[in-house]
Every structure is written in structure tokens, then in C-alpha cells.
Amino acid sequence: MSVKSVPAQIVDAIKEEDVKAILSLFKAKPEQIEVFTPFGGQTWLGYASQLGKLQSVRTLIDIGFDVNNGDKRDNILPICSAAANGHLAVVRFLLANNSYLDVSSSVNNALFAAVVGRSLNIVKLLLESGIDSKTSYNSDSMKNMDAIAFALMRGEEQCAQAVALWNADGNDDLASKLLNRASEIADENAYKE
Structure with a gap:
């Protein structure tokens, strides 16, 4: 033994x-x-x-x-x-x-x-706890990647929507614009040469 x-x-x-x-x-x-x-x-x-x-x-x-x-x-x-x-x-x-x-x-x-x-629950908790949800990153593997675009790239639409709504201070129209822009960023990152 x-x-x-x-x-x-x-x-x-x-x-x-x-x-x-x-x-x-x-x-x-x-x-x-x-x-x-x-x-x-x-x-x-x-x-x-x-x-x-x-x-x-x-x-x-x-x-x-x-x-x-x-x-x-x-x-x-x-x-x-x-x-x-x-x-x-x-x-x-x-x-x-x-x-x-x-x-x-x-x-x-x-x-x-x-x-x-x-x-989604952890995303909401972190937002409520004051995490900077607007930070974006640029590196060899990502360009202008923020949490909304990252969530969309990962197929986590509810998480993306929660962050967008938070960043828009509850304004649905602005959240929709943020989601559209994030979708463009996700697409740009997915098709990098």
C-alpha cells in the first residue's frame, strides 16, 4: 500500500x-x-x-x-x-x-x-458587481473584441443581449445598435485572413 x-x-x-x-x-x-x-x-x-x-x-x-x-x-x-x-x-x-x-x-x-x-446568471452578477463591460481587445487573434461581440462569436446570444442592454442603460434601441455592431465585429474576427 x-x-x-x-x-x-x-x-x-x-x-x-x-x-x-x-x-x-x-x-x-x-x-x-x-x-x-x-x-x-x-x-x-x-x-x-x-x-x-x-x-x-x-x-x-x-x-x-x-x-x-x-x-x-x-x-x-x-x-x-x-x-x-x-x-x-x-x-x-x-x-x-x-x-x-x-x-x-x-x-x-x-x-x-x-x-x-x-x-447568463454569472454575466448578470458581474455586470451588477461593476465589471467594465465596455472594454475591447486587440491582439493577434482578435480585433475590437468586446464582451458583446465575444458572446455572439461563441453563440451565447442571451449573454450578448444582457451585456448590450446593460451598456445601453436599458435603452432597447441603443442595445439593438450595439448588438448589430458587435455582430459586425464578430464577423470581421471570424473571417480574418
Whole structure:
């Protein structure tokens, strides 16, 4: 019978939402708080957020994990990991614990992550929480891409409509114009040479 490694024990404790085991493991190995996991280079909090394990997320924050410490490669925050996987309760909890709504790049934008996660409820929560919904991005892979165009490209029309209506301050005519322009942007990005 082999003994499981500390990381394997942490994985099990997070998945099972075993608060006692989580507390015990991080007390015995506090250096694990600073570790980037082999799971996308994220922190243990990012990993728990990705899985939607709310009780594990609470426990990790209680023992000192920073909600604004992102992954090793792109600094993707735990809120993006939760949003991209449709975990509304975790997103809500992270927001309540002062998660930063980073819009410095499309991969760091929780609103884009919520679109990927196909979660209209998370999109609405992020809008209500003050995320900058008008930011657009230009890179090798996208031009003038805002959240509305991104949602349309991903086939998430309800998410696009929600953002457009929000950006139009509830004005249906303006929202319709924003959706039309976003559709053009989506088409331009889809047919780049």
C-alpha cells in the first residue's frame, strides 16, 4: 500500500470538501499556500474555484489564500476559473471576498470567462458587481473584441443581449445598435485572413 503525496491528499480534500483534512494538510505544509499546482499552474484556490467546491474555497480563503493571486502563466484569477466553469455560488463568494475584476486582457476578464462558461446568471452578477463591460481587445487573434461581440462569436446570444442592454442603460434601441455592431465585429474576427 502506497502513501499518497501531499498534493494528491490536497486534491482529494478539495474534491471531497473535507474541511478538517484541508485545515490539517495546510497546517502541516504551509508552503503549499504558495504553490502553483500542475493543474494549469493555478493556486489551490484557483483549482477549488474551477471545480466549484464552495466549502473548499471558503476554507482556503480562511487559511490565508489570496483571492487575487492568479495562475503562474497568465495571472488568471480564481474568479475566472469559477466563471468559466459556470459556478455561480463560487463567483458570488469570491466577489464578496474582494476579488478584483481584472479586464487587462481577454483571458483575465471574468465576463469573457462567464461567456465561455455559458452562464447568463454569472454575466448578470458581474455586470451588477461593476465589471467594465465596455472594454475591447486587440491582439493577434482578435480585433475590437468586446464582451458583446465575444458572446455572439461563441453563440451565447442571451449573454450578448444582457451585456448590450446593460451598456445601453436599458435603452432597447441603443442595445439593438450595439448588438448589430458587435455582430459586425464578430464577423470581421471570424473571417480574418
